[in-house]
Amino acid sequence: MTQETQSATPAESDLERLVMLVIQALRGAGAVAGLTGADLDRAVAGTLAFLRRRLTGDYSIDEFGFDADFTDHVVLPLLRPLYKTWFRVEVRGVENIPAEGGALVVANHSGTVALDSLMTQVAVHDTHPRQRNLRMLGADLVFGTPVMGPVARRMGSTLATNADAERLLRSGEVVGVWPEGFKGVGKPFKDRYRLQRFGRGGFVAAALRCEVPIIPCSIVGAEETYPMLGNAAAVARVLGLPYLPLTPTFPWLGPLGMIPLPSKWYIEFGAPIDTSGRGEGAAEDPAVVYELTDRVRETIQHTLFELLRERTSVFY
Numbered sequence: 065m066t067q068e069t070q071s072a073t074p075a076e077s078d079l080e081r082l083v084m085l086v087i088q089a090l091r092g093a094g095a096v097a098g099l100t101g102a103d104l105d106r107a108v109a110g111t112l113a114f115l116r117r118r119l120t121g122d123y124s125i126d127e128f129g130f131d132a133d134f135t136d137h138v139v140l141p142l143l144r145p146l147y148k149t150w151f152r153v154e155v156r157g158v159e160n161i162p163a164e165g166g167a168l169v170v171a172n173h174s175g176t177v178a179l180d181s182l183m184t185q186v187a188v189h190d191t192h193p194r195q196r197n198l199r200m201l202g203a204d205l206v207f208g209t210p211v212m213g214p215v216a217r218r219m220g221s222t223l224a225t226n227a228d229a230e231r232l233l234r235s236g237e238v239v240g241v242w243p244e245g246f247k248g249v250g251k252p253f254k255d256r257y258r259l260q261r262f263g264r265g266g267f268v269a270a271a272l273r274c275e276v277p278i279i280p281c282s283i284v285g286a287e288e289t290y291p292m293l294g295n296a297a298a299v300a301r302v303l304g305l306p307y308l309p310l311t312p313t314f315p316w317l318g319p320l321g322m323i324p325l326p327s328k329w330y331i332e333f334g335a336p337i338d339t340s341g342r343g344e345g346a347a348e349d350p351a352v353v354y355e356l357t358d359r360v361r362e363t364i365q366h367t368l369f370e371l372l373r374e375r376t377s378v379f380y
Contacts, residue, residue, distance in 0.1 A: 110137065111137070114133065114137040114138075117133060118133075125218075128199075128217070128220070128222045128228070128232070129214075129217035129218060129222075130197075130199070130217070130218065130219070130220040131218040131219075132197065132220075134218045134219075135197065135218065135219050135220060139215075139218075139219050140185075140186060140189060140190075143182055143183070143185075143186050144186060144190075146179070146182075146183070146324075147183055147186045147187070147190075150324070150326050151183060151285060151289075151326065151327065151328070151329040152328055152329065152380075153183055153186075153187060153285075153329040153330070153331060154328075154329070154330050154331070155187045155191045155330075155331050155332075155333075156330070156331070156332040156333070157332050157333035157334060157335075158187070158188070158191045158192050158333055159193075160279055160333045160334060160335055160336055161188065161192055161196065161238060161279055161333060162277065162336070163193065163194050164194070164236065165236050165276070166232070166233035166234065166235070166236050166237060166238070166239070166274055166276035167233075167238045167239070167276050167277050167278075167279055167336070168229075168233065168238075168239050168240075168241065168267060168270070168271045168276055168277070168278045168279065169184070169188070169198065169238060169239065169240045169241070169279045169281050169333070170240075170241055170242075170243060170267060170278055170279065170280055170281060170360050170364070171184060171240065171241075171242055171280075171281035171282070171283055171364070172242070172244065172248060172257075172259055172281075172282060172283055172364050172365075172368065173242035173243075173244040173245065173248035173249045174244075174248055174249055174251070174256065174257075174283070174286045174287045175249060175286035175287055175289045175290055175324075176249065176250065176289070176290035176291075176292045176309045176311065177249075177289070177290055177324070178242075178249050179286060179289060179324060180242075180249075180283045180286040181200055181202075181240065181242060183283075183286075183329060183331065184198060184240060184281065184283065184331060185197075185198045185200060185219070185220075185240070187331050188238060188240075196238050197220055197237070197238065198220070198238050198239075198240045199220045199221070199222065199232050199237045199238065199239050199240065200216075200219075200220065200221040200222075200239075200240045200241075201221070201222060201223070201224035201225075201228070201229055201239065201240065201241045201242075202216060202221045202222070202223065202224060203224060203245060203246065204223065205305075205306070206221070207221075207223060224241065224245075226266050226269065226270050229241070229266075229267065229270040230270050230273055230274055233270060233271070233274040233276050234274050240281075241267045243262040243263050243267055244259065244260040244261070244262065245263070246306040246307070247260040247261065248260045250292065250295070250306055250307040250309070251292070252292055252293070252294075252295075253287070253291040253292050253293055256287035256288075257284070257287060257368050257369075257372060258365075259361055259364060259365050259368075262357055262360070262361050264353075265353040265354060265356070265357035268339075268347075268353050268356045268357050268360070269347040269348075269353055270347075271339045271356075272339050272342055272346050272347035272352070272353070272356075273347045275339055275340040276339065277336035277337060277338055277339065278336065278337040278339060278356070278360055279333050279334065279336055279337075280333075280334035280335075280337070280360050280363040280364045280367065281331065281332070281333050281334070281364070282330075282331070282332045282334065282364050282367035282368045282371060283329070283330070283331050284329065284330045284331075284368060284371040284372060284375065285327045285328055285329030285330060285378075286327075286329065287327075288325055288327035288378050288379075289324035289325050289327055290309060290311045290314070290324060290325070291311055291312060291325075292307075292309045292310070292311060293310055293311060293312065294309075294310035295307045295308060295309060295310065296308040296309075296310060313325075325379075326379060327378055327379055328375070328377065328378065328379055328380055330371050330375070332367055332371060334363055334364075334367060337356070337359065337360065337363075339356070
């Protein structure tokens with residue numbers, strides 16, 4: 065009786081070598097990160113499963129370009145070291161975000177670079193019992209950037225328009241909006257934790273039309289990551305930017321100046337504000353929209369002051 069052996073094809077051999085190299089690289093990276101045993105095995109298995117899905121096309125992308133698989137296995141793992149180790153984010157009130165159905169999270173915006181929106185995305189996903197995804201609304205500039213734009217789409221972000229916000233809310237998503245926009249994120253350090261204007265209340269109108277709760281969100285710590293001491297406005301205009309920050313480290317330290325300072329962060333989700341039962345046409349009534357807009361803004365501002373009073377240090 066003879067036993068036949070079948071040698072591997074060159075393609076199969078190359079694939080096996082690639083898998084082995086990936087496993088070795090992952091184990092090396094895991095060792096550096098302090099992962100051992102079962103945690104390391106899970107990380108390796110999860111990464112290999114992700115690579116297999118990408119190669120076979122076994123993943124889905126929704127109509128907005130959101131790639132949940134990419135977000136869960138690439139974006140969030142890259143952001144977690146900042147979230148957990150660098151900023152040591154503490155989250156309060158995440159139970160105020162509903163377990164299912166649409167909701168609108170409205171937050172203050174600050175910090176020169178919009179890291180606050182990214183950290184809020186991690187907070188919602190990692191601390192909510194249902195690991196809900198925060199679908200963020202962003203400015204045109206974000207989606208017009210060559211690399212940042214496509215990545216933002218894959219993370220679930222979309223243009224800050226009422227039409228897109230309402231489509232997401234009606235489909236049961238948790239939507240995040242930062243109404244201060246560039247006025248908030250690019251304000252001088254001397255104006256830290258003082259909310260800028262919230263615009264015309266478009267986010268409130270969207271919530272009213274969809275009858276979803278508004279969740280005020282207050283973020284402390286972002287203001288100190290890149291303290292903006294000045295603005296090179298002339299250079300910013302040439303580059304097509306809303307501002308060009310001058311901080312204690314940028315541009316004086318070159319690329320090192322882009323490292324955020326390790327401030328201690330707090331993110332608090334406030335009690336939901338009900339928008340149902342306001343009657344037909346409430347979203348088109350300026351009095352109703354302005355009243356709710358002011359209520360959300362005042363809630364966030366008051367909570368910011370409370371959190372600042374509790375904080376004992378900027379960095380721990």
